[in-house]
Amino acid sequence: MKRLLALLLTVFLLTGCANTAVNGIIQWGEGGGTDKLMRPLCSYTEAHLDGSISLRNMPGGTGTVATQYVFDKPADGNTLLLGAENPAMYDALGLSDLTYADFDCVLLIGSETVGVTVAADSPYADFASLIDAAKANPGKIRLATTAKGGLPWTVARFIESVTGATFNEIPYDSDATAANAVLNGECEVTVMKLQAGLDAAKDGKLRYLCMLTDTPVEALPDVMPITAYDSAFNAFLPWGPFYGVFVKKGTDPSVREKLTEAFRKGFEDPAYQKLLADLCVDPLGLSGDDADAWIDAWRKSSLSALNAE
Amino acid sequence: MQEFLGVLQNIIRPEVLIFAALGTLLGVYVGAIPGLSGTMAVSLLVSLTYAWSEVPAISLIMGVFVGVVYGGSRSAILLNIPGAPAAVATGFDGYPLAQKGKAAQAMGLACIQSFIGTLLGIFALAFLTPQIAQISSVFRSVDFLLLGLLALLLVGSVSRGSLLKGLLGASIGLFLGCVGKPSQFSVNRFTLSLRYLDGGISFIVAMIGLFGAGEALYQLSVDYPAVKQEAPKRIVPPIKTILKHLPLTVSSALIGIFVGALPGAGGDMAALLGYDAAKRTVRKNETPFGEGAVEGLIAPETANNAAIGGALIPMLTLGIPGDAITAVLLGALSMHGVSHYSLMTARPNLFSLILAALVIASLFLLLFGLTGIRVFVKLLKIPKGILMPIILMLCIVGAYAINTNLYDVLLMVGFGFLGFTLKRFQYPVAPVVLGLILHELLESNAVRVIRLWGNPEMFSFLTPILFAALIALPIISRICGRKDRA
Numbered sequence: 119m120k121r122l123l124a125l126l127l128t129v130f131l132l133t134g135c136a137n138t139a140v141n142g143i144i145q146w147g148e149g150g151g152t153d154k155l156m157r158p159l160c161s162y163t164e165a166h167l168d169g170s171i172s173l174r175n176m177p178g179g180t181g182t183v184a185t186q187y188v189f190d191k192p193a194d195g196n197t198l199l200l201g202a203e204n205p206a207m208y209d210a211l212g213l214s215d216l217t218y219a220d221f222d223c224v225l226l227i228g229s230e231t232v233g234v235t236v237a238a239d240s241p242y243a244d245f246a247s248l249i250d251a252a253k254a255n256p257g258k259i260r261l262a263t264t265a266k267g268g269l270p271w272t273v274a275r276f277i278e279s280v281t282g283a284t285f286n287e288i289p290y291d292s293d294a295t296a297a298n299a300v301l302n303g304e305c306e307v308t309v310m311k312l313q314a315g316l317d318a319a320k321d322g323k324l325r326y327l328c329m330l331t332d333t334p335v336e337a338l339p340d341v342m343p344i345t346a347y348d349s350a351f352n353a354f355l356p357w358g359p360f361y362g363v364f365v366k367k368g369t370d371p372s373v374r375e376k377l378t379e380a381f382r383k384g385f386e387d388p389a390y391q392k393l394l395a396d397l398c399v400d401p402l403g404l405s406g407d408d409a410d411a412w413i414d415a416w417r418k419s420s421l422s423a424l425n426a427e
Numbered sequence: 428m429q430e431f432l433g434v435l436q437n438i439i440r441p442e443v444l445i446f447a448a449l450g451t452l453l454g455v456y457v458g459a460i461p462g463l464s465g466t467m468a469v470s471l472l473v474s475l476t477y478a479w480s481e482v483p484a485i486s487l488i489m490g491v492f493v494g495v496v497y498g499g500s501r502s503a504i505l506l507n508i509p510g511a512p513a514a515v516a517t518g519f520d521g522y523p524l525a526q527k528g529k530a531a532q533a534m535g536l537a538c539i540q541s542f543i544g545t546l547l548g549i550f551a552l553a554f555l556t557p558q559i560a561q562i563s564s565v566f567r568s569v570d571f572l573l574l575g576l577l578a579l580l581l582v583g584s585v586s587r588g589s590l591l592k593g594l595l596g597a598s599i600g601l602f603l604g605c606v607g608k609p610s611q612f613s614v615n616r617f618t619l620s621l622r623y624l625d626g627g628i629s630f631i632v633a634m635i636g637l638f639g640a641g642e643a644l645y646q647l648s649v650d651y652p653a654v655k656q657e658a659p660k661r662i663v664p665p666i667k668t669i670l671k672h673l674p675l676t677v678s679s680a681l682i683g684i685f686v687g688a689l690p691g692a693g694g695d696m697a698a699l700l701g702y703d704a705a706k707r708t709v710r711k712n713e714t715p716f717g718e719g720a721v722e723g724l725i726a727p728e729t730a731n732n733a734a735i736g737g738a739l740i741p742m743l744t745l746g747i748p749g750d751a752i753t754a755v756l757l758g759a760l761s762m763h764g765v766s767h768y769s770l771m772t773a774r775p776n777l778f779s780l781i782l783a784a785l786v787i788a789s790l791f792l793l794l795f796g797l798t799g800i801r802v803f804v805k806l807l808k809i810p811k812g813i814l815m816p817i818i819l820m821l822c823i824v825g826a827y828a829i830n831t832n833l834y835d836v837l838l839m840v841g842f843g844f845l846g847f848t849l850k851r852f853q854y855p856v857a858p859v860v861l862g863l864i865l866h867e868l869l870e871s872n873a874v875r876v877i878r879l880w881g882n883p884e885m886f887s888f889l890t891p892i893l894f895a896a897l898i899a900l901p902i903i904s905r906i907c908g909r910k911d912r913a
Binding site (some may be wrong): 147149153154173175176177179182183186190265266268286287288289290295301302304 | 470564
């Protein structure tokens with residue numbers, strides 16, 4: 119009986135702790151790209167805040183579940199949206215009425231480089247041969263995606279609008295399972311972040327056919343930038359997944375600035391900067407109007423691809 | 428040999444010893460509380476361990492992993508509330524055993540089997556990793572779909588009496604699994620315009636409601652006295668029992684290792700499939716399955732712990748987490764500067780550290796798993812009028828603890844009444860949970876298969892094997908079945 123009461127007490131304490139802190143809502147699941155960046159950032163930031171940050175993953179609906187959850191909370195800076203790029207396009211994709219325009223950016227962390235990837239033994243020697251094959255067999259080449267609004271899906275729209283090539287898009291649960299589908303031959307091509315595929319590419323298991331950049335990337339200098347295939351891709355660049363910390367619009371500016379200050383200190387911690395470098399994330403460190411302008415530009419690129427569809 | 432020395436070197440490190448032991452202790456008790464899942468415990472610990480160095484952090488996490496998978500069985504056996512999803516199958520025969528007054532023996536056996544299962548999983552991880560990774564990485568969507576369908580056949584195993592009632596339960600489960608915004612499509616299904624339901628129905632909320640609250644309500648509605656527990660002479664099962672069931676243990680562990688190694692299928696699926704296989708293959712059981720057969724306890728408890736070693740295999744070789752806990756672990760490792768997809772080749776030291784921590788955790792599992800049982804059994808001596816309301820309260824707290832969301836509590840209460848109604852009219856509850864667990868696996872892979880098979884090449888490649896298997900399987904099982912009866 120005593121033990122049972124002790125158990126109950128523990129549970130109450132645990133849930134109680136969760137309530138006293140600032141809540142950080144991570145938009146994607148445990149162990150994913152967003153999770154990997156947010157958890158350490160918050161732990162470096164906590165040292166510069168009065169309280170702790172209680173983190174929770176709330177995946178689902180390409181991140182709409184978490185976005186809606188934070189939006190439904192009061193604009194008091196106590197609930198943070200730890201998000202990826204997805205909400206910037208929700209309205210355009212019909213996923214949700216909310217976008218980042220409904221939130222204030224505390225800190226824009228960084229963005230990533232992505233590339234079109236095939237298995238090492240793929241018959242497609244280069245990006246041009248892939249596009250030729252896709253045009254010859256419209257909707258037949260199997261492209262592993264992470265569902266509508268995800269990274270490979272968006273890049274497929276860019277490719278479609280510039281080249282007219284279409285794919286048979288197969289949705290997977292995560293970028294890791296999508297990559298595995300390419301490795302085991304279930305799919306022929308996918309789009310991967312540099313971080314996710316760099317080691318496999320260096321080991322000769324995967325090949326990047328091109329990068330979504332206008333100049334070659336440092337880590338894989340031999341892979342051609344997509345603009346070398348067709349300069350029309352320039353209209354969408356720079357483009358890549360980005361990550362940021364947000365609060366609901368209408369949060370008291372002084373509260374937001376306090377948060378920005380703490381998160382910036384966490385962000386500037388050398389250990390965190392090293393993590394960003396290890397994960398091939400280009401640091402941004404923007405907040406306020408600068409962050410809004412950056413997201414607006416990003417959104418315009420993505421919208422132009424959609425409208426061309 | 429060098430690897431072996433590496434493991435040995437790690438085992439004798441005091442920090443590995445201390446933190447793996449601490450993790451196991453935490454895991455066993457966190458696992459026993461419904462609503463506090465292993466994934467939650469590990470993510471909580473992971474954020475604590477950022478500032479730590481790699482060795483204590485990984486030792487602690489491995490300890491929790493091992494402890495939590497066993498811990499979930501305690502509440503499943505005692506109260507028919509699985510402490511964690513991996514313990515759902517444990518309740519099928521564990522709870523009837525407790526109802527027969529053998530709760531202590533059941534928990535002792537569960538502990539020993541978990542220990543053996545963990546060890547066999549470690550063995551596979553240490554020696555068969557390349558081979559198993561090879562097999563699990565070639566598993567395609569159609570294979571996952573078939574695995575899901577195979578698991579769905581479990582309805583036959585877990586619905587006692589009327590199969591029709593079981594099918595109805597499974598249909599309810601599959602239907603409830605449809606609620607929310609599916610990952611492949613951006614539409615809301617059956618959400619009744621409630622934003623809360625956009626994320627779907629939490630499987631853990633459903634489990635606490637159906638098994639925990641449902642059982643408590645049912646117990647309060649029927650009038651029979653509390654079961655008198657046999658005073659356990661010994662909690663550790665006799666070595667004869669363990670040896671007698673060694674073949675079952677090994678086959679369950681193999682199922683656990685393999686299912687654990689498949690991305691997206693973890694300890695819960697391993698335990699369910701292990702239970703099902705036991706029910707199909709064991710012939711000379713003293714008690715029928717579902718009424719307190721020890722075989723029905725041995726199989727899932729071995730399989731779910733063996734799945735730990737299995738789940739680590741794709742994580743270490745391909746960078747693909749085998750289940751939710753390994754997904755958190757993978758994220759944690761990247762924070763400790765480990766980001767190569769193949770940790771096996773990039774970080775051999777880490778591999779031996781993980782192995783060492785698992786070995787220590789499994790040893791401490793014996794210690795912590797076999798102690799405290801007598802105290803737990805005393806729970807059952809509490810009069811029903813007092814115990815059941817406490818369980819109801821525990822269910823409420825557990826449901827609230829998942830996300831500190833009051834809607835979860837309301838949904839749990841709803842599931843409680845569903846569970847109660849089903850029990851009241853003698854419909855089995857387990858198929859509902861089964862449907863809920865399997866829905867995602869079935870639907871996402873079915874969508875992929877339909878899209879893939881639009882491609883004729885894929886179709887022609889898979890058809891012969893598939894159809895041969897589909898035709899051969901019933902014939903083989905028919906022949907084997909006849910031999911058995913003869």
